[in-house]
Amino acid sequence: MLTKNDTIKEYAKELKLSNLCRKAEDFIEDGEKKDLSYQDFLLNILNEEIVAKEEKRRQGRLKNSGLPIIKTIEEFDFEFQKSITKKQINRLLEMDWIDKIYNLVFLGPPGVGKTHISIALGYKAIDMGYKVSFISMDNLMYALKTQDIYRKSKIRIGKIHSSDLVIIDEIGYLPINREEANMFFQLISSLHEQASVIITSNKGFGDWNELLGDPALTTAILDRLTFKCELFNMTGQSYRLTHRKSFLED
Ligand code: ADP
Ligand code: MG
Secondary structure, three states: OOOHHHHHHHHHHHOOOHHHHHHHHHHHHHHHHOOOOHHHHHHHHHHHHHHHHHHHHHHHHHHHHOOOOOOOHHHOOOOOOOOOOHHHHHHHHOOHHHHOOOEEEEEOOOOOOHHHHHHHHHHHHHHOOOOEEEEEHHHHHHHHHHOOOOHHHHHHHHHHHOOOEEEEEEEOOOOOOHHHHHHHHHHHHHHOOOOEEEEEEOOOHHHHHHHHOOHHHHHHHHHHHHOOEEEEEOOOOOHHHHOOOOOOOO
16 A cells, blocks of 8 residues: 555656655655744755756756866966966856857967866856857867768757857867868858857967868858957966876876
């Protein structure tokens, strides 16, 4: 025979109140112990359910984002990297640039923290409820080229199109052929004024012509990317090289 608690759990499950389903006994015990009013008892249950559901959604957004690793702004040393200020980043962490569909471009040599900052912004955006996609330029090219053959690629591109923020990391490391440059243009065009884009690149805009192989296409891409855009020219030493870890010297 089902006890009342069993029935409560069953109903909770039916209604997809998974937190209540899991913790029904705890709520009842807690309510009795603290002699809660009916109102507070219900408030607790509903409040915890909302918190649990939001956390589940956040985890889902994190999983869908493709972020390769978690980096935070707290870990970022602004003493080491002086071409971007804490104040600028704090302003970006408010995320209203995503609501206003601004793009961010981080340019600079390897190791200066372009990817770190992009990931940290993406992670915070996920926290705040935005849908984020992170993809390296070469994985993006691969996914674009194979989206008609591989389901996985199609899904990846689909997620990019439904994101509020798309982070395209490391433009400029690998050469791009004409067909790829064209596909990249199509993507940037369709994201234009629909989603914010973060670009990191080790090449200055002046070198993009050569990189993309077609001046007209390059102009068209840069036009769209930079129309509403904050540009960060990051300089300095490579954090990796300066903080190189030695196995033998340890
Ligand atoms: P980039 O993308 O510019 O090549 P990364 O962001 O990948 O550089 O940084 C390389 C490594 O150094 C990463 O592990 C990153 O977390 C770390 N790093 C870079 N700059 C800083 C910084 N200013 N403070 C702390 N860690 C940093
Ligand atoms: Mg990088």
